[in-house]
Amino acid sequence: MKRWTPTLLAGCIAACACAAHAQDPTRALGGLLRQIAPGALVTPPVANAPAPNELIQLLSQSVESIDEGKEIEIGRQLAAVLLGSKPLHRDAALQRYVNRLGRWIALQTPRPQLPWTFGVLDDPGFNAFAAPGGYVFVTKGLVDRVDEAELAGILAHEATHVVEKHHLKALSAKARSGLATQLLASQLRNNLGGAVSAQMLALGRDLYSSGLDQSDEYESDRQGVALAARAGFDPYGLPSVLQQLRTAAPDNPLFTLTLATHPPAQQRLEQLEAAMGSRLDGYSGKPSVAIARRVQQR
Structure with a gap:
């Protein structure tokens, strides 16, 4: 298998259970959509969408x-949980670039019809998040340290989580276990301006701080490299991310949650090596493209 060269990249796919910033998450989501497409109307809620408590029952x-x-509505509420923790970055050109890149990758998935929305959170950490229904976020700290192929690999990994409904299945397992009720008694102080039910807020925060099953992460790694290649990007972008995670110091606060909520990077690399072999080598070796250059071209 091809040897991976380390790059100046760190962290992806970690969780955030931070103190909420003072922002209305519903307005923030609308602001993201306007940055992506200036003058666009805020995407309306799903027609006849069930109330938050009904979603918990489902x-x-x-x-x-x-x-x-209903999946999209659940994703909208989880996106509000994320946006209630970290604000959106103000660079509209960067938001449009990441959204266009993400949507192109999403078009290659088995679920291109979802209302895919990609955005950049104003956070120096190296993280990425997904929510059901097609919501995907990356942090500014991550974007600043990757090239286009690496970002494509991360977005493809997160898109696979959406396609395979990994978060939805994890939420369902937590709801069935009665975890929402337990969390309500211990951690809730607000409900993000009424945008999210208390139960959904509790489940969402717990999900993003505890992470998904290891099998879900392995599956998203395997499918993510294939999806990135199908979209025209070097499939070794995601392995390059994992190579950097492998050497990250465990006590580095920028990596703490990533390392705590995911399988060890070395195991992920070994799983990918076994799955990829040399089958995708023909799609590799493309020149590295800086994200800043792409943004300036828009």
């Missing part, structure tokens, strides 16, 4: 009982 039953419209 999650307590089974993922099969949640149709696509």
Whole structure:
């Protein structure tokens, strides 16, 4: 298998359970959409969307009982949890670039019809997040330290989580276990301006701080490299990210949550090596493209 060269990249796919910033997450989501497409209207809520408490009841039953419209509404509420923790970055050109890149990758997935939305959070950490229904966020700290192929690999990994409904399944398992009720008694102080039910807020914060099952991460790694290649990017972008995570100091606060909520990077690299072999080598070796250069070209 091809040897991976370390790059100046760190961290992806970690969770955030930080103190909430003073912002209305619903307005923030609308602001993101306007940055992506100036003059655009805020995407309206799903028609006949169930109330937040009804969504918790659905999650307590089974993922099969949640149709696509309800999945999107759950994702909208989880996006509000993320936006209630970290504000959006103010660079509109960067937001448009990341959204266009993400949507191009999403078009290559089995679920191109979702209302895919990609955005950049104003956070110096090296993290990425996904929510059901097509919401994907990366931090400014991550974007500043990757090239385009590496970012494409990260977005493809996160898009795979959405396609395979990994977060939805994890939320359902937590709801069925009664975890929402337990969390309510211990951690809730606000409900993000009424945008999210208390139960959904509790489940969302717990999910992003505890992470997904290791099998979900391995699956998203495997499918992510193939998806990135299908979208025209070097499939070794994501392995390059993992190579950097492998050498990250465990006590580095920028990596703490990433390392705590994901399988060890060395194990992920070994899993990918076994899955990829040399089959994707023909798609590799493309010149590195700086994100700043792409943004300036827009």
